[in-house]
Amino acid sequence: MTQDELKQAVAVAAIHYVVDGEIIGVGTGSTANFFIDELAKIKHRIKGTVASSEATAARLRGHGIDVFDLNEVTSIAVYIDGADEITASGAMIKGGGAALTREKIVASVSGKFICIADGSKLVEVMGKFPLPVEVLPMARAAVMRKLTALGGQPKLRTMRTNAGSDQAFITDNGGEIIDVAGLAILDPVALEREINQVPGVIAVGLFALRGADVCLLGTGDGVKTLT
Numbered sequence: 001m002t003q004d005e006l007k008q009a010v011a012v013a014a015i016h017y018v019v020d021g022e023i024i025g026v027g028t029g030s031t032a033n034f035f036i037d038e039l040a041k042i043k044h045r046i047k048g049t050v051a052s053s054e055a056t057a058a059r060l061r062g063h064g065i066d067v068f069d070l071n072e073v074t075s076i077a078v079y080i081d082g083a084d085e086i087t088a089s090g091a092m093i094k095g096g097g098a099a100l101t102r103e104k105i106v107a108s109v110s111g112k113f114i115c116i117a118d119g120s121k122l123v124e125v126m127g128k129f130p131l132p133v134e135v136l137p138m139a140r141a142a143v144m145r146k147l148t149a150l151g152g153q154p155k156l157r158t159m160r161t162n163a164g165s166d167q168a169f170i171t172d173n174g175g176e177i178i179d180v181a182g183l184a185i186l187d188p189v190a191l192e193r194e195i196n197q198v199p200g201v202i203a204v205g206l207f208a209l210r211g212a213d214v215c216l217l218g219t220g221d222g223v224k225t226l227t
């Protein structure tokens, strides 16, 4: 099976976790996009959604699915999203799609976090995928020095402009993203706490303090459920 077929398979499997009549939190990225397309087929069964990015909100609305502002909502039954890396115990690296801050906020108010991922995302030790950290632009250099002191190799995420030059990638929140390579994350909870405390950090893409409750992993032998 191709990686896209594996993503499609876990998106279909995630529909079983959608709670009828409730608000569903929806993540960001290519796997989440497959899920959104599946959710569209049963949109009459849910009250609506809360989106973790502008891109996700646009895709949901494009399917005619209601998107609520998080401030209008008191509870979210379930949050469904992809990951860049996940361990068997449900700790994740997220933020490859730059939506880590809103993803973490929506996940934090959701009853359950269902991670959907193709099998390549399962790792024993996280850190091969550079860890995204969203920062206030004025704190960029200061935060990078702290991340270097923690043993990482921080790099500002950039994007190519139409004029052909590179400029800092700006998130939905007006933040910048620092991608930190070279970390072997042996204690994800401790590292998440440590990076959270660095002034200027908006959010770190480590989801260990609140990891996934269930991971639906797409493999050649079918969708495996890790809890």
Ligand code: 5RP
Pocket: 027, 028, 029, 030, 031, 032, 081, 082, 083, 084, 093, 094, 095, 096, 097, 098, 099, 100, 103
């Ligand atoms: C976006 C994310 C995504 O969940 C993560 O990057 C995985 O993306 P994909 O499903 O495209 O592999 O955290 O910020």
